[in-house]
Amino acid sequence: MYDVNNDEQVYVVTYKELLFTLVVFIIILFALxxxxxxxxxxxxxxxxxxxxxxxxxxxxxxxxxxxxxxxxxxxxxxxxxxxxxxxxxxxxxxxxxxxxxxxxxxxxxxxxxxxxxxxxxxxxxxxxxxxxxxxxxxxxxxxxxYDTDIEKWYKEAVFAQNQKAAYFFLQKLLQQDPRNVKYLTDGYYLSLDLYKRSDSVKYITALEQYDSNNSLKWAMDKYTIFMRYKDYKNAELLLEHYAKQSLDMQLKLANFYLMIQKYEDASNTYLELFYITKDEKVKKEYLVKSIRALQSGNLLKKAAFLVHHYESQYIHDRDMRKFFLKIYLAAGELEYASELSKKILKNENKL
Missing domain, CATH: 1.25.40.10 (Tetratricopeptide repeat domain)
Known part of the structure; x- marks a missing residue:
């Protein structure tokens, strides 16, 4: 076919001609x-x-x-x-x-x-x-x-919601890149779902090291694992280590001591929080917790001694005065109770 509008003749292939050429080409290929x-x-x-x-x-x-x-x-x-x-x-x-x-x-x-x-x-x-x-x-x-493209098949396992397969491919990925925070994170959560305790601890310990910006977060998660499996020894060691870095961990440590019936340790830790905290309302709560921890362990004399030490600091606080009196009476410290009662009357008469 020719274009008649141009001085030079330009050949334009039609669809039928192109198809014919293709068929001929295929026949030639088959022949050769x-x-x-x-x-x-x-x-x-x-x-x-x-x-x-x-x-x-x-x-x-x-x-x-x-x-x-x-x-x-x-x-x-x-x-x-x-x-x-x-x-x-x-x-x-x-x-x-x-x-x-x-x-x-x-x-x-x-x-x-x-x-x-x-x-x-x-x-x-x-x-x-x-x-x-x-x-x-x-x-x-x-x-x-599956072929050797492990990352591809890991993603396919996640897509198919096959946790066992995902965990299998993820472990292979971690063999290739053991410091990969994303893989370690996925491995940690998968191991929890699959109840692979030792692997969970292994992955989260690696995350503490390699994801240093979130080490405290991973430490809290590790504590949860220890508590889940009632591994109180390692839970205590972890909390004691991180309590120096975080008030939240220190509070968790105090509560933990109370749970495992280390009453004096619990009382001392609450008292440390009392000294550190600036908010007066929260300070008072920590002091009460410190005294009650001793009371829970039936360490009534020590609870009374602690109350006596802080008695004057809260002499103007009606709720704390009532609480202190109860501690004295429970401990049989009648002299302390009598002295406090006199101070209360004297203080009220001034009003």
Whole structure:
């Protein structure tokens, strides 16, 4: 065909002519190359999937039962984004008698169905596909059909909500990159869900070291693990270590001492918080806790002595005076109680 509007004749190829040329080219290829060589060349071509699919479909007209060609067409369809063709082919090849073909079809079935899943913009439409994707992934994992791209398969395991598989791939990732904070964090939470106590402690100890900006947060989580498994010895050591760095940890330590019935230690720790704290209301609460800790351990004489030490500081506080009197009477310290009663009367008479 020629363009008559130009002085020079420019040849423009029509669609029919292009199609005819393509057919002729394919016939020449078949004539010049054995099928095996042509198939290898198509397999190696990573640049033009659409053209490769044209070749393969034509080859399949001559060899309709050739599963190696079908697998190759399936692969090209997946890469070209021809989801429907890929899904039809994979469904057919999953029933192949050839194990290798079935395994390849399974991998491509998963890939094509996942592409279909994400092509849908409605969650309601996606939902029916998800159980099938989970089933396909679980088979891939069980039969060890995954390749060496561990990070990819870890993400697929997370997508399929297969915690056991995710944990398996995550451990391999951590072997390659043992200081990766994201992997360690994922490993920690997964190990908790899977009740792998020693692994949980291992991961969180590494996080304390490598995620130094959040070391206190991880220490608190480690404390939770120790308490979960009633490992009170290690819980105590951890709290004692971090109590020097954090008031929250110091308070947790005081409460912990109270729980394990180390009443004097609890009282002393509450008293340390009393001295450190600036807020008067909170200070008073810590002093009361310190006294009550001794009272809980039936250390009534020591509780009375502590009250006597701070009595004058709270002589004008009606609630604290009543509390102090009760402690004196419970401890049998009648002289202290009598002296405090006189001070209270004297103080009220001034008012």
């Amino acid at each position: 190359f054995p099928k095996g060589i042509l198939k290898d060349q198509i397999s190696a071509d990573k640049s033009n999937y659409d053209l490769s699919m044209v070749y393969l479909k034509d080859l399949l007209k001559h060899s309709p039962d050739d599963e190696s060609l079908q697998i190759l067409l399936l692969e090209k369809s997946v890469h070209a984004g021809d989801i429907n063709t890929a899904m039809q082919l994979s469904k057919k090849l999953l029933s192949s008698e050839n194990e290798y073909v079935r395994h390849k079809a399974l991998l491509f079935a998963y890939e094509s169905k996942k592409a279909k899943y994400y092509s849908l913009d409605d969650v309601a439409k996606q939902r029916p596909l998800y159980p099938e994707l989970q089933r396909l992934f679980n088979t891939i994992y069980k039969d060890k059909l």
